[in-house]
Amino acid sequence: MTSKSIETQSLLHHWRESVPNDRLAHLVRDVARAQMRALQYRLSPFGVSFGHWTFLRILWIRDGLTQKELSDLAGVMEPTTFSAVKAMERMGFIERRHLPGNKKNMHVYLTDAGRSLEHVLVPLAEEVNEISADGLPDRTLSLVRNALVRMIENLAHEEETRATLVGDAGD
Numbered sequence: 001m002t003s004k005s006i007e008t009q010s011l012l013h014h015w016r017e018s019v020p021n022d023r024l025a026h027l028v029r030d031v032a033r034a035q036m037r038a039l040q041y042r043l044s045p046f047g048v049s050f051g052h053w054t055f056l057r058i059l060w061i062r063d064g065l066t067q068k069e070l071s072d073l074a075g076v077m078e079p080t081t082f083s084a085v086k087a088m089e090r091m092g093f094i095e096r097r098h099l100p101g102n103k104k105n106m107h108v109y110l111t112d113a114g115r116s117l118e119h120v121l122v123p124l125a126e127e128v129n130e131i132s133a134d135g136l137p138d139r140t141l142s143l144v145r146n147a148l149v150r151m152i153e154n155l156a157h158e159e160e161t162r163a164t165l166v167g168d169a170g171d
Helices: 003-018 024-046 050-061 067-074 078-090 112-132 138-169
Strands: 094-099 102-110
Touching: 024 050, 024 112, 050 067, 050 078, 050 102, 050 112, 067 078, 067 102, 078 094, 102 112
Parallel strands: none
Antiparallel strands: 094 102
């Protein structure tokens, strides 16, 4: 057994035996961690880290973003994005350039090599999703998806409410 499979087995034991009723946030995080490990295992032969995968996914949908926009969409700090972008540029996956007449913002564009990875890497992510959902009926998957989206909506609403209250308090 590899150290990664031992780690996943430990998570499984934790949830089944140790704390089967622990907070949902911990369970969601652990599922995401197990999925990330499974995907990283599949990405590594292509020299792509999970962090790079996150940025590539965004750029496959919307190429030419500024580094700030890329940071915001990935949910990471700008220095993290800067480091990842520099590494992906060295790897030949992306290129950075200024738009004509705008020397302030650096935009990130996929190269042909970066774009071609989509057809190789996306099926790997789909495979991880299929493995993690194995044995779950379509109705259950739909319920889980809808519940998780609703949870995001609830948290977004709470953030807006809190921001409004903080904004009003600062007036």
